[in-house]
Amino acid sequence: MESYWKILLIFAVYWQSILILKQYGILKRFNIDNHGPLLMIRTTKGQKFLDRIASAKSFWRLFGDAGIPLMLFGMFLMFALIIFSDILMVTSLHEQTMPPPSEIHELRNIFLIPGINEFIPVVWGIIGLIVTLVVHEFSHAIMSKAEDIRVKSMGIILVLIPIGGFAEPDEEQLFGIRDKDKGRENEVTPDQKTATRRQRVRILTAGVMANFVTAFVAFVLFFIVIGSIAPVSNVVITDVVLGSPADDIGLTGMTVITHINDKKIENGSVFHAHIASLPVGEVFKMGIKKDGKTSEVLLKPDIEKGGIISGVKFNEIVPGMPGEKAGLVEDTIITRIDDVPIYDTQDFSDFMVNTTSGQEIIIYTIVDNEQINYSITLASHPADGEKGFIGISGFSTLVISRSIGVSVGEYPARELLHFLQMIPNMMTGVAGWVILLVLPFPNPFISFAGFNTSIYMFYEPIGWAVPLGVGVFWLANSLLWIGWMNFYVGLFNCLPMLPLDGGHVFRDTLHSILARLFGNEERMGVIAGKVATGFALLMLASLLFMIIAPKLAHGL
Known part of the structure; x- marks a missing residue:
């Protein structure tokens, strides 16, 4: 709660500063407009640069035409996903099976803003966001130039930090501005032109098309880069006993063990x-x-403190289940079940998959260096009623070597990298695209937001990437977030929801279809505008419903 007050205070100071700068004319002097706390910083520079890029008009028109079916497909897909999600939520509310709200449903995690969204790393998220905005808005500007539509200005949108970019094509040329008194479109001067519907759709789809192309290139490069990364080990020291041989030579936690002899x-x-x-x-x-450096140390075990313990540690207990009723506590180490030794998570999984509901088992554990046994009658597994269920989760392998004084845990470094490298092979089916879409967020598959310091210590660059050192992980993170941001922003802009690009394209496409079917161009344009507005309200209501429904269901 304290952090929210800090954010509110910073925002209040920021907004007050804007009001003061506006009052003294400083914003206007630097060609900055404000709409409440939102700042639009404009510039007219770069026009000649845009003209040079847009000079290949045939290429850019082909690029825009290719984006039209892609935009319509994305529009249908996003609309279907939102409606499908709403149906699932309504069904869950009716059947009272709605899961409790999670971090995903928090308001700050709805927006793709680094530093606000807790799932988006600040540095890599900002890099991805900047590239996304530049690509999207420059594409609108370039396509406008290719269609001989004037670009009045370009710039960025700020609310404390950059949250968007914009290119301002001449609205009279792009959309046509109606005369409020006469109710008709303004006349166009001889040196001006009004965009045809086809040209307007090209300009509007250019941003989404550019985002998808950028995402494709970034993801291809990302998968090439992680092909030059290899795991060094899955084993890491999690704790060192004071006064032990490991402590005497300076070993500490978060140290990866690569080999013994x-x-x-x-x-x-x-x-x-x-x-x-x-x-x-x-x-x-x-x-x-x-800390990114490999070395070797010499250790002599303490023979008076011999012994080694392996088992499975769990850190979560499901309320009301047999584990809680038997008295199991978090961070307990399971070393044996009945007569079966449990050395790692695979041993535990292999045992539990062969159990049945109602079966009685004895769990042998170590809690605070004390051996405790628990007799438990298994419940039905939530996912498979015939199998047994203890009611514990958050498993990890733990090895304690008393002779050298270390506790060792496992991180699935090899498995994680293999899964990431297999994603391109999954893209031929729906699953691959779903995984890519939800990759940074909590999901049933795997969550991966990049190689942070606690992850890349398990890996090393190989082949051509060796000279880059730790830089290969920075490169992979940048490419991942450039790809993901462009992919997500492109999909979001496909929504048939004004004022998004997809909303304008939906309105123009509907207008064209209705005009061909019923004639009366002007009246069909009015109808298409009203339908597009209705869709925008429907999409907004659906998005809000997905956010608040879990909270309403649980009275939060």
Whole structure:
């Protein structure tokens, strides 16, 4: 709550500053308009540069024509997704199965604004947003020039930070401005032209087409880059015991273990097996990676504190389930179930998949270095009523080596990278596109917002990327967010919702269809405008419903 007050205070100071600058004419002096807290910074520079780029008029018109069916397909897809989501939510409300609201339903996470949306990293999000806005608005401006429509100005939109860009084609030429007194379109001077409907649609679809092309190029480059990244290990030190051999040589948490002697350590099970097989009291070499640097250290186990423990740690308990009723607590380590040793998450999964509802099991655990056993009668699994369910989640493999004084956990580095590299192969089906769309957000597949410091420590560049060092991860992050932002903004602008590009294209397309069917161009234009406005209100109501429905269902 305190952070919201800080944001509110910053916003209040910002808005007051705008009012003061406007009062003294400073905004006008620098060609800046404001609409409440929103600033539009204009410039007329760059016209000759636009003319040079737009000189290949045939190419740009072909580019715009290619964007029309793409825009219409995106429009249908987005409309269908929103209506389908609304139907699912209404059904959930009726059947009282609506899941509780999550972070996705928070207002700040609806907007694709880095620093506001908690799922978008600030630096990479800003890079992606800037590229997206520049590409989108420059494409409108270039296409306007190619169609001989004057571009009055270009600029950026600010609300504390850049949230958009704009190009201002001459509205009289692009849309036609009706004379308020005579109720007809203004006359066009001889040196002006009014855009045909086809030209107008080309100009409006150019931004979306450019976003999709940029997204395609960025994603292709992203998948090429991650092809030159390899996992070094899945194993990381999570804790070091004070006064232990590991502590004596300066080992700390968040250190990746790459090998022991000449044995590559790929997962917790291999670490357990190799530590257990070492001769008692013998010094061994451990390869580590910390802060992007690899090295080797020498360790001598403490034979008086021998022993190694492997198991599965869980960090969440489902209320009302057998685990909670039996007294299980979070961060407990499961080492055995009945007579079956549990060394890692795969062992746990293999055991549970063969259980049944009502089956009694004994779970052997370690809690705060104390061994505790629990007798539990399994409930029905929510996803498969025949299988047993303890009511715990958030699993991870944990290995504790008392002789060297470390706790070791696993991160699925190898599995994550393999999944990301397989996404292009999934793009031939619907699943691949859905995964790409929801990738940065919590989802049933995998969540990945880029290689942050706690993730890229598990990887290293290979091949041509070796000279880049850590820069290869920065490059991958930039490409990921440039691609994702362009993809998402392109889809959003396809919505048949004024004043978005898709809304204008929908209105013009409907106008053309109605005029061909019924004639009376002017009247059909009025009808198309009213239908487009109705669709815009419907889309807005649908989006708001998706945000507030989970909160209403749970009385929040």
